[in-house]
Every structure is written in C-alpha cells, then in structure tokens.
Amino acid sequence: MRDGTPHFFARMQSQRHLLGLQGMHPSQIVPILDLAESYALLNRSRKTQRDVLRGLTLINLFFEDSTRTRTSFELAGKRLGADVINMSVSTSSVNKGETLLDTAATLNAMRTDLLVVRHAQSGAPALLSQKVDAAVINAGDGMHEHPTQALLDALTIRRHFGHLDGLTVAICGDVAHSRVARSNIHLLTAMGAEVRVVAPPTLLPGAINQLGVQVFHHMAGGLADAHVVMMLRLQRERMSAGLVPSAREYFRFFGLDAERLALARPDALVMHPGPMNRGVEIDSPVADDARHSVIAEQVEMGVAVRMAVLDLLSRRRNET
C-alpha cells in the first residue's frame, strides 16, 4: 500500500492532522476512501500489513468512553503494526485548558506518532494538534465533528451506489447535538450529494441554513425518493432536557419503520452510527433488514477507513 497516489500527497502536505471534514475537497477525500477500500479487502482475507506502522506509537486518548470507536482504532493500529496504548482519562480529574496542554507536552515527550483523541469539548483535538508533534485524529469532539465516522459512511455508500455525487441522503434525528451529522453534511455536500436533514425544530442547530442542506420537519417529505436514510442515535439525556417528549412519542414521529422506509427508493440504504436505541429512533425489523440495512458494513468499513487514515498521516510524517 506504499505506492502511488501522488495527487493526494500534493493536497495532504498542508494536512498533518484529521480534525474535521469541513472545507475538505474531493481530491482529499477520494484517496482516503480508495485506500480504505483496499484495506477492507485485506481485512477480509486476513492479510495484515505490519510494516506500515511498525515502530510507531499510537495513543488512543479518550476523555469520553467509547468502546466501539476505541476498539476500531486499536484494531486498525495493531493490524498495521503500531504499538497501541490506550489512555482513558476521566474529564472530572482534568482542569480544562491548561492541563490539556500539559497532557500534550507529556505525549510529545513520550514520542507519540499518532494520537487519536475523543473529547467532550468541541475543539479539544484541534487545540492538542497545535501542541503535539504527533498526527492528531479527531475521534469525536463535543458537537463538532467525527470525521472517520463520515468517511466510513461515505465508503459504505460508495460501495453500494458506485459514487456519491447526485445521491439524496436523508439524515434523520438529533442533528443539533450530532457530530456525526455535521461531519457527514460536510463530506457529502463536498462530494456532490444532496443532503436533507429531518428533525423537529428542537433538534436542529441554529445555523442549519448555512450548511447547504434541505430541512424537513416530517419524515414523509424527508425520506421521499432518498437513496440513503441515515438515522442518528437519540441520547437519552435529550428527553430529560425536555427537547423530546418521550421515547414513544419520538419514535411515532421520527423513528424509522418499514412503512416510512417504503417512501425512500426501493434500493435505499439504512444506516446508523451505532449503538442503536431500537424502538426509539429505529425499529428492529428495519435495522435487521438485509435488503436495506448496511449498519454492520459501516462498522467493517470503520476499521478500514481508520487504517487508511493512520497510514496516510504516518506517511506524511515520514516525508517531512
């Protein structure tokens, strides 16, 4: 996997880190998806590429728990031969900004090459990236971005339709609090897809009109003739905060069931970043419907996309 993709390098020179997808150009996105696709094939055939990151240190720095995402990066790093270290830090013991910078100094001193960061505060990975020598990969920060999630979503979609441009993608649910939605909107619009968001007004961000998406407040309109129906997880704390009346009510108006899915195209994909709240934002028969649901494939592409990102960012380090 060490050959080629020269066009990509020209672009990536300016890009030491993967902090978000806002403002990214297709010429930066496509090579990641292409490389990830090759890694997906290698993973299926159980071929590993231990030389790619051999001798490099990857630290998973998680200020928020996320077994799935941490495991996905850990697998990606190990399959490419990195030394992977998990650092879970409870934010309660952290004194905001200053200590985050002390953490950065510590990681530098330990000679960290690749730093995967999840943090409850938007912008924390960007702040760290200014202070560390490592390439920083944002694994989700507050309500900001979760770029590898959007990349794996894009790869999953591309594998089914062959392309992203011209597709209609409906992102449904708690858009306001979702870094997954935000990253997907940036990537999909950059790639020429038509993005719709479907949510009650209480679950839409204020600046939604500047994101280049169509807004729907009803599933019927939002799902009509869509190629992709992407459901978002509803955090239970949204209900206690009064943004949503109840799980039952929410499902009645914004949950995905077979009847609603029938409004989309017959070959529509059903996606969910996981973990699902079955019966809240998605009905079990739809989640498990092999004709439409690509939820497991998203997880599979997740490992492949993370391998591609780690590989590409480590190359850039080696060359500078």
Added chain:
Amino acid sequence: MRDGTPHFFARMQSQRHLLGLQGMHPSQIVPILDLAESYALLNRSRKTQRDVLRGLTLINLFFEDSTRTRTSFELAGKRLGADVINMSVSTSSVNKGETLLDTAATLNAMRTDLLVVRHAQSGAPALLSQKVDAAVINAGDGMHEHPTQALLDALTIRRHFGHLDGLTVAICGDVAHSRVARSNIHLLTAMGAEVRVVAPPTLLPGAINQLGVQVFHHMAGGLADAHVVMMLRLQRERMSAGLVPSAREYFRFFGLDAERLALARPDALVMHPGPMNRGVEIDSPVADDARHSVIAEQVEMGVAVRMAVLDLLSRRRNET
C-alpha cells in the same frame, strides 16, 4: 504444535465453539489436555509460538469484571501471536438481548476470529455464538459453565495422578451458584471420575440428582478417602441473601482445615479456582501447604489450557 491429533479433528468438526463441557466425550477432552500439557512445557522454558495465531484477532469481551481470567486469556493469546483487544462492558448500560446481538454484529464486522466472553447471564455466550463468525470461548456465564476452568482443573489433577478415571473428587461449598462446579462435574464424570458434592442443602442446585454425583451434607463423609478436595469460593452476597448464616459459621461446618483434610487420602490434592476467601471456605495453612495445595499450579495450567483451546479452535476455523 501444528501436527497430528487427527482423531480429535474428526470430533471437533461439529464443535466450532467452546461453550460448555456438558455432553463432551473423552475423545474431545483428552486432546485439549494433551496439547495444553505441551504448552505448559513451552511456557516454563519461555518459548513462545507466535505463528500459531499470527494475524488473528482475539477479543476479550467481559461483561463481568475478572482480572485473573481476562489476564490468563490475554497472555494465552499474546504468547500465540494474536492481536488481543480487551472490551470491558458494564452490563448496566446494556439493554439485554437485542443489544447483545448488536454487539455480535459489531464484532463480526470488525473481523473477530476468537471471542472470549464472560457474562452474568447463563447462555449469553451461546447466544452470541449463533450470531458471530468468530469461535466463541465461554469464560464463565452466570451459573451455567466455565469450561476452561474445568479443563485446567482436570489437567492439574492428571499431572499428579496420571489419569482421571477412578479418582474420587469432592467438590465442596456453594455448588448451587457455581459454574466452576457445574463444568467440573460434566468433565470429571465424562472422564470416569467419581464426583461428590459437599454442601448444605441451601447451596445445592435443585437438579443435583440428575448430574451423576454423590451428595454429602457433611465434610467428614464427603472427604473420606478423596483423591481431590476442590473448594469453591463463597460469594459474600450469599450471606446477605440468607443462604449462609455467617462466614464464621460457614467455615466451622464447610471450611477446609488440616483436620478435615486428614480425612482425605494422604496424597490428596487441595484445589481452589481463586480468588480465595481465606478463613471462609479455606484455612490459610491448608491453602499454603505445599504437600497438598496445587492452587498455583491451577493458575499455571490455566494459561496453557487457554492456549490449547485457542489453538485448536483457530485450526478448525482455518480448515473450514
């Protein structure tokens, strides 16, 4: 370790997973013990066999804490060259059945080859095994089974007596709640040993008479002329549940001390799955008596047995 044991393969074809020992035939058990014995030798001489599981992914999926068992499987996997990932999941955040199946889908998508599962609910590993492509190893499920514990116990006994058939093994204590007891009963009776259980009626399972064991309510009778005295850990919550009057009382009637051990054969082995409640189910001098206690050897054989199980199950996967 890649050669031979053809007889075993014929039998193991039907056995993709190691979920329990109930119904297992000696021809399935003996090859595991034989291979484990070779791994025990390799471990002592610090020789590793990194090629055995190279490129394979082993996930330790623990819904219950168990530092010892998790560490034992982690060591076994690493010594055989697997990529080992620890996933600790608190059951509190899990919504029973459905989410367990979503976890299975995730593990499949991540291309897990070997899945070690501990769960508070009996049958959870079996449920997972129906949904994952990985070979599933039950590392303890509720009050059901803990097969690698019984295998390591059997190996430890066999190393001392040379065989299992014809031996008298007394399993003492909280049989009702013990998956260790259950797996041992299945294995030892299958191998031709005479199994006795020694417990107060409140700590015996209802169906004990169908397990092919002799039941004793007093240590004196149960231990008489036994080759092996296997003590079970008394969970402290049994006392608050009123099943046992007090730790002191329990020790007086069902604890193992030197006087009681003298009723067994002079060369009797003292076993305990650990961690011990010294002074509750076992007296310290007995636990530390080098003439009888093989408790540390059980731990050593634990790593070896797990290496053998991982090796054999991965072979089967490679061949199908």
Added chain:
Amino acid sequence: MRDGTPHFFARMQSQRHLLGLQGMHPSQIVPILDLAESYALLNRSRKTQRDVLRGLTLINLFFEDSTRTRTSFELAGKRLGADVINMSVSTSSVNKGETLLDTAATLNAMRTDLLVVRHAQSGAPALLSQKVDAAVINAGDGMHEHPTQALLDALTIRRHFGHLDGLTVAICGDVAHSRVARSNIHLLTAMGAEVRVVAPPTLLPGAINQLGVQVFHHMAGGLADAHVVMMLRLQRERMSAGLVPSAREYFRFFGLDAERLALARPDALVMHPGPMNRGVEIDSPVADDARHSVIAEQVEMGVAVRMAVLDLLSRRRNET
C-alpha cells in the same frame, strides 16, 4: 545494547529487583543512567529494540491509578518487545496482606518475568518481591520510594550539567508525603549532590535530619544559588487535612514564580514530577519557560530510564 557494563553486573548480582534507591552505590546508579541515555537516543530516532525483551511477560500491576506512569512503563516494555499486560486492581476489593500474597502466587504461576507495581502502602512491592519469581520494579509505594522517578530526574539533570556531584538541588514542597522526594534524596546524596529541602514544618517528615539534607523553611534561602529547583506536587487532600491553609496561601509562601526562581543560578533547571497544579506549587510562566523548565524532558527520560531498568533486570534474570 547487550554488550558490556561488566562492573555493573558484579554489583547487580545481589539486586534482583528495583525496590528503592536507599543505600545504592554510584556504581549501581551510573550504568542505569548510561544505558537510559542510549535508549533516549534510540527513541528519538524511532529505532526499536524488540529483541531485548522478546518472549518476556511484563505485568503492570497498579493498585493506584496513574495513567502517566503506567503508560511510560507500557511504552518502555513494548518498545523492547515484551508482552505487556495491564492489571488494575482497586484496593477496595483487596483484603490486605494475605490477598497480596495470593496475587503473587498467581503472577508466578502465569510466568511473569517483569512485574511493575504501584501500591498505596509503603513496602507492598518489597513484600511481593519476596514471593514472586519476577523482577519487581517499584513504580511508587505509599510514602516510601519511586525509584524510576528519581533515576529519570537524575538523568535529566546530568544531561544538562554533565555530572551530579557538587550540584545544589532544592526539593520544594510536600516532602513529608512524597516518595519522589525520598528517592531523589537517596540518589542525589549518593551521587555527591548537595540536597536541600524547602518546606513548612508541617510538610517535613520527622526523620528529615537523618537524611543528610539541609532544611529550609523559606524559599528565599533554599533556592539561593541552586542548580536545580525541583517542585513537588501538592496533593489537594493535604489542605482538607489542615496541613496547608489554602492553595492561595501555599502558593504565596512555597510556590515557584519567576521572582523566586531568579534567586537560583541563572542556568538553574526547573523540574516537576507531574502532573502539575499550576498556580498552587508552580506558576504557569515558570513551568513553560523554555530556558529553565525541563519538565517535558523528564517525561521523555522516564521512558528511557524504564527501558534501561527493564533491560538490566531482565539480563540478570537470564544469567542466573
């Protein structure tokens, strides 16, 4: 790194473990620092030495949380090729002495080669070392010692001044409760440095006069013409215990700011074992002053020193 240092071996024969620095001779300390210095160079050039600990098992047994120290040892072990296993044990679930010995038996049985121990009780690593076959490295025990911290501090100082003898080192703050201070005092006095402790009487240990240090109760006197100003972390619980009036008061009398640092030599080093309480024991501008602060370098030398210690102790094991 497998060659030479014969003088060291003669001395190290008696030293299977690294439990503390009290009573250590320069001929035992210098070879560790020398080897660590070579590892520091290798780390900077991203060269690993996987053969050094290949096939050996390193267990990080942490009864107290410490992400930094655990990570440092984990990195050190992995860069040298060991199988590294993290065991975090909450002391709440541990029944003091006896169970610690059962843990030792378990670690032996699992064939642990190198055992890194952190424990809230002084002497716990020493107790373990009597019962395990592994080489034990004390990673901090109660108020006793933290030898690798003092070694990394010494290496950091030596890199700047070329030697340790004749230097004046001021250790400031909560000396009474600090294992870091204790190990540093032993090492630095053994190496011929002049050690001063600067603290209020409530934060000095009773036996301070027997440690061969000069005692100061005011920063002004303690820092005058010092080569090294080593600040200690003030645990917040000291305040609730009434040993210190308040963080603000403490900083006023014993915090390090630029004005006080000016009393030391112009080329004085500022050190801190981390994590810092900025504004409590150290002012941010001083902590970040690149002319004086070597706090990040301490972390870097930490990995190198731990590699050296693991390497040397594993050699000794192989030769006996």
